[in-house]
Amino acid sequence: MNFKAHLDQFPVFQQVAKAGKNLGIPTYLVGGYVRDLILNRPSKDIDFTCVGSGIALAQEVAKGFDYHVPLSVFKNFGTAMLKLEDWELEFVGARKESYRHDSRKPIVEDGTLQEDLERRDFTINAMAISLNEEDYGELIDPFGGLADLQKKNIRTPLEPGITFSDDPLRMLRAVRFAAQLNFDIDSDTFFSLTENASRLHIISAERIIDEVNKIVLTPKPSYGFKLLFASKLLHEFFPEMVELQGVDSVDDKSHKDNFYHTLQVLDNVCQVSDNLWLRWAAIMHDIAKPATKRFNPKVGWTFHGHEDKGAKMTPSIFRRLKLPMDERMKFVQKLVRLHLRPIALVKDEVTDSALRRLLFDAGDDIDDLMRLCRADITSKNNKKVQRYLENFDRVDQKLKEVEEKDQVRNFQPPVSGEEIMEIFGIPPSKVIGEIKEEIKEAILEGRIPNDPQVAREFMYQIAQQKGLTPISKSNL
Structure with a gap:
């Protein structure tokens, strides 16, 4: 497979090829850009590898422009970066890596292109396109990445136990790519996730939450969370969410599985909003149900006060996961605390006072709260869902009428x-x-x-x- 026609559309590739030729070093386009090119996905981050000095290559490329191009050099890592309009070009020399068992930071040495590609996380990211004169545009695919793209398969180039033990963050990346691309994870690769899940303890919480947030931001994050749960990765960093899973029964009275309910609510929110923090509110809204679960012989299972308990749990969970402790956390906390309130307002006899109090407590977040409450209606009975949604339509209308009349959404005490x-x-x-x-x-x-x-x-x-x-x- 040859991509010369694509490369010829963008002068930057000829510029890099020329710089490599001037320095006499083989040069390649690698990684995510190659993957996304084959998948026809847009990408503005371009990685180049050369069998030589990546810094020298970047400097030679920068010299080739007749205007100033910002160049950042990272000598400790042997990398350099050029910013070209809205493109970001990264240059690195081909290298091989080895790891200590207690660290994901590799010992790096100069290597061949083959060694550089085999150190990468997945076959779909271990492809290259030549920028060399003799085979310009040719795809280099030593591990079957193209076939895995076609099969929608996530697989490691080397034995997965080695790949994941060396850098456990790659386990979360496997789930993230599966969720983003709607791919399957190869059976041997998935088995290795479960075998190496405990290795996540050497990864910083900041690195973990960065990958998790990318999963949360996918169109259907429930898929990623099901993979995290099945692989036991979720157990390593978010045990409170794991505890939601399961159904208890007493005297033929059962409650719903709150883990899968939460995932359905999350997916429902994703259909109406890209707001990461509204999605986190969906994840957190029932987080305290395990702690508040009680069985009452007369009414069955209850979770009284789970909204207040969940709001109290939110700061500590956010702090541990290294999520922001600012207004974004307070937004999630507020929605967790209030998520049952609109349900009580679906009755015809609801008072204006109750509506004013909800508007006052929710403030500018009332619309997001109503989105969360609508998403929280999950049932296999479509008529029941439709009936609840129509009730919420009436609540929305009542809220608009009261706000127009009393203006309490952003209520400030009229006397200071x-x-x-x-x-x-x-x-x-x-x-x-x-x-x-x-x-x-x-x-x-x-x-x-x-x-x-x-x-x-x-x-x-x-x-x-x-x-x-x-x-x-x-x-x-």
């Missing part, structure tokens, strides 16, 4: 603590918070409108009951 202190001449104290809370409750309950003037009048009534006398009513 500073204003209360100034009017009554008091220092910071507990009573200020009590007054603000009573004003907020009155607005949410609908006893007074969300209006600053009315709220101040109400403030004076509350203050009088508490024995406070204003210094001046000039602010009224």
